[in-house]
Amino acid sequence: MPLDKIHSIISRDIITLGPKEFLRIAVEKMNFHNVSCVVVVEDKRPVGILTESDIVRLVCNNTDLDLTRLQSVMKGPVVAVSEEAEISEVANLMVVNDLRRLVVVDSGYNITGIVTQTDIIKNLKIESFISFREVEQIMKREVISVGEKDSLPKAIEFMAKNRISCVPVVEYNKPLGMITEHDITKAILMNRVSDNVKGVMTTPVLTVNGEVNLFDATRLMEENKLRQLVVVDTEGNVIGIVTLSDIIRDIRADYMELLKNMLKEKSRALVESEMKYRTLVERSLESILIIQEGLIKFVNPTLLRVLNYDEKEMVGMDIFRFIYPNDRELFSENLSNFSSSNQVESKLEIRMVHRNGEGIYMEILSTQIQYEGKPAILAALRNVNERKKAEAELKRLVITDDLTGLFNQRFFYIQLVKEIERAKRHDRPLSMLLIDIDIFKDFNDRYGHWEGDYVLKKIGEILLTNVREIDMAFRYGGEEFAVLLPETKHEDAIIVAERIRKTVAQTVFYPFTLNGQPDVVSKTVSIGVTEFRHEDNMKSFLKRVDSALYQAKESGRNMVVHLI
Structure with missing residues (x-):
């Protein structure tokens, strides 16, 4: 793959x-704009995603599209990538998380777009298909199919x-549609969910024979805007199906297998003397590392660039010198598993x-090999540092x-369940x-929401300074x-409550009224x-603290009331 950014x-x-939008609105939007997903946003941040695959699952479960809100069925938090991530890293992230699309964000974590498997495949060069495997080598042979007279609910x-x-859609082992x-x-949207398959299927269906190589298969999908191909034999009978997901998964597996087999028989000197393998290893976007006896x-060169070392500074050195201290035990256990098991x-x-x-986050795929006549570990590494940072920031935002910078209500309920x-x-x-x-609406009415927001932020700060870690x-x-x-x-x-109450009461605010007059309050x-x-559940626990708050306000405000 080229060193292009996503x-x-x-x-x-x-x-x-x-x-809070209803599910039917999402389905209508997807169809009108001819897209396969909608991103759910709150305060301009991505908090969830809904795909056509989710729609299929929900319809199968008889979900009411007109009464169901997106917040109850969306997938979240969103897996997102930086728009500066490399295409190869994004392709790998899709494989690791079994995803067909990813949300792309800028440095401020605002959504800038969507990247799909189709986008990745369209930008793969011919050298990405290292061994030119054929479709029949990776296709799914157990084809789940329906007949044209079957009902759509069955499909x-x-x-x-x-x-x-x-x-x-198959009849007499011949493909009729999809x-x-x-x-x-x-x-x-057309109220045709109860129809039979024939009236809904896409036709004609594009087919290939099993001897077509994966590069040609991907180009065929791209030209016809498809995500899958039906594989047939010489007589036109269905023998399998291949999808974009299958191809992306295969590219990395194929790459690792080739390196492994190559190194089984060749010493380092011989590997580096052969132009084919030298090109493969040195120009690879994968960082390559061989470890022997620690x-x-x-x-x-790829790994040297990522870590900013020269070759002489790494070769011959203890691998643990380059492993982050907190991760050494995990890496040591991983290496031990190779020597103590099969x-x-x-x-x-x-x-x-x-x-x-x-510390640079790396995803490592390791395999046992023979190197220079001795057991060794071949590791292919991907730099996922930007993805980990984006995930952490997005999780924080969610x-x-x-x-205020405090945790939000959604996270409150998650943590409440855990703590209980x-x-x-x-x-x-x-x-x-x-x-x-107390009496916050009156404050907002007199001074405006900007001044009210400052009060909210200030009280948030007071809470953080008056509670433990x-x-x-x-x-x-x-x-x-x-x-x-x-x-x-x-x-x-x-x-703790009294300390918070007193600190708030002692804090002085200097707002301006809506007509511009300064004030001190x-x-x-x-x-x-x-x-x-012990006999509580979440509902009873919340109800009792809410009752205590109600009593505090009814008793004159600016006080703490406890109920046991």
């Missing part, structure tokens, strides 16, 4: 919807249960040490309230605070906050406190 091939025609059920993107995910979404025996292949993610001391389970399992105390800013503070709603206090009885929780909060009881 921004050069992405589709920027991306359809976005809010999480939908087959696709959903077997997690496949299409079903060939039912794809896109055909199904069109049928939904020492680095060979490293290719394991021949392994995959893991670790950090390697860059010259500047930074669970964080943009305004932990408290029950280990019989440990757990307390919760529910906090509400193991505690978690959340923006629960508009002007409501919640704090989970693990390992805390209600007596100690009351102390203070704000107060009411706080409800409760401790989890």
Whole structure:
């Protein structure tokens, strides 16, 4: 693959919807714009994705399109990549996560486009297909098919249960058409889900014989805008099916197998003397490393560039010198598995040490080989540092309230369930605070939402400075906050609550009224406190702390009330 960045091939025609939109709206958008997915966004950040494959599964489960909101069925968090990522890295990410498309984001984590397997395949050069394997070598031979008189629900059920993107329509072992995910979404909008297959299928169906090589097969798919091909014998009988997913998975497996077989018989000197293999190794986008008895025996230029070392600085050195300290134990266990078992292949993610001391995330696919007559480990490595950073930042954005920097309500419910389970399992105390800013609507009406936002941010800061590292503070709603206090009885929780209440009351704000007049004001909060009881569930726990907050507000505000 070339050293192109992903921004050069992405589709920027991306359809976005809010999480509260109904499912039918998403189906209509996909059909109208002829796209295979919609990205669900909240505050301009991607929080989920819905694909045609998801639609098939939901229809199979009789999901009501008009009553179901996207937030309840979307997949999230979104797996995204930087627009500066290399095409090869993105292709590998698709294989690792079994995905057909990825959201692309810029440095500010704003969506800039979508990249699909089709985009990747279109940009593969002929050298990517190293051994020119033929279609029949990777095709699926057990073809799940339907007849033209079968009902469409039967095809939908087959696709959903077997997690496949299409079903060939076959009669007397001859292909007549194809039912794809896109055909199904069109049928939904046309109220034809109950029709038979013949009235919905795509026809004619494009076929190839099994001797066609993968490079030619991908070009055929590209020219005809297809994601799959039916494979037939010389008499036109169906013998298999091949998809873009199959081809992308095969390219990396094929590459590793070739390196492994090559090194079984050839010494390093012989490998480097043969132009074919030298080109393969040195120009590879894969970083290549050979480890023998804990020492680095060979490293290719790609890995040297990633870590910023010279060859003489790595070859002959202990491999653990270049493994990030926190990951050495994991890597050591991985190497031990090769020597203590019959394991021949392994995959893991670790950090390697860059010259500047930074940990660089690498995905490593290792396999046993014979090198210079002795057992060794061949490792192919991919730099996934940017992807890991993007994943971490996107995860932070998904669970964080943009305004205050606290965790958001969605993450509150996730963590509440976990903390309740932990408290029950280990019989440990757990307390919760529910906090509400007093008379906040009046403040916003007098000073405006900009001044109100500042108050919210300031109280968020107060919460963070008054809780421990193991505690978690959340923006629960508009002007409501919640704090989970693990390992805390209600007596100690009351102390924390009082400290927060007093700090807020002592904080002075200097807002301007809507007509521009400066003012000096203070704000107060009411706080409800409760401790989890063993017979509680999440609902009863929340109800009791909410009742405590209600009593605090009804009793005059600016106070802490606890219920046990």
